[in-house]
Amino acid sequence: MSEKTSKKSKTSGLSAIGKLYLLSYNGLQTLGWTYLLWVSVVYFLNRGTLDGFWNEIKWPVIIFQGAALLEILHSLLGLVSSGLMVVVMQVYSRVFLVFGILMTTHGGAASPGLPLCVLAWSITEIIRYSYYGLNLVNSTPQTLTFLRYSTFLILYPLGITGELLCMYHSLDEVHEKKLFTASMPNSWNYIFNFYYFLIVYMLLYIPFFPYLFSHMLAQRRKVLGDVKHKSM
Template sequence: MPPKKSPAKAKEPAAQEAKKEVRKQTALQKNYLIAYNLASCIGWFAVLVLVVQELQTAGYQSVYGKVSTLLNIVQTCALFEVSNLNSVWFILAKYDYPEVRQSYFVSSMVIAWSITEIVRYGYYALNLIYGKAPLFSTYIRYTFFFVLYPLGAGSEFMLIQYAIPFAQQTQAFYGFVFTFIAGMYAPGFWFMYQHMIKQRSKVFEKVFGKDKNE
């Protein structure tokens, strides 16, 4: 009579299969995230190109009309990232306020958004592909916000201010909501800006071995 297998040995094949399945799922998740981040990076780059082209050929008044479809697509993809949703996108997409959509603040805002997201998604993709983002990608990821965040947030604030009178005339509730959001921008901006500066210091100390604040 052949010797009976011990319970521990009998479980080994099942454990190995489970590990293989976990590795397979992990690889699929990684590939999905790489594809998502690369697609998002390309999408925002296309938005940036459209904005620049429209500014050169027609002017800032028609920028939103030119980029709105593609902008809605890339912003809708951000539904997978709840933290990345934006109230100004909602205002622009939902309400046809010419004074808002034709403002030059739309151009400055979308340019700031585009560069920020190109850098961010590019950083994530490179980090996933190589296991560690290149130093140049890390540097611009945690440096460009010094200019881009004030530019983007300031443009958003001005567009909300432009939208408030029109909202109050048509839908008083949204007028109140927009006013509340505008009132939160200054403290929210200061909090987030300080948070990003602290994050930069932590990352740079870890990556570069020092607090690189220059």
């Protein structure tokens, strides 16, 4: 069974309340990321600096990236057909960056990686959420389907590069301020060094990036292959 067919059967089995909820969620996320992209473009067209960029976009990013945590719940409840592990991996990396790096370090927030992240995230999410929303009512145009399963070829590596740059530029600050670091002795009798954790976390992108990228390539072949076959 193709992904497109399985999604149709999945959406047809949703209750009216479930479908209305997902339509609202995807619609609001599409609008939110469109707004974020617009604000970012206007900011830099007006010669905004990297130092002030995070303050300009902070709350939209926190709200709409934080809302992506609901997608884990969607998968757990069976509202969507996406695999739980893939959803967790995709959502966690961004949420960790926002709440663990951008909100806690000036170096990460002022990094040249942040505009790369926002550009990649915004375009990806505008396409993705509009695709999911229209798919719920079986009205997805082929052009949008093509974009959904093609733009990641450029945007995913771009976003990953931006995330790594943000973390890299936060390292000195994390080390100097000992952020989220616990040294002995303490009441919990444990030790944790966020600086070294962050280095290891960045290195984990090496094995996980090919895994996620190959997953999306497989989805692309499956979906676009079906679309091409049906259009002939």
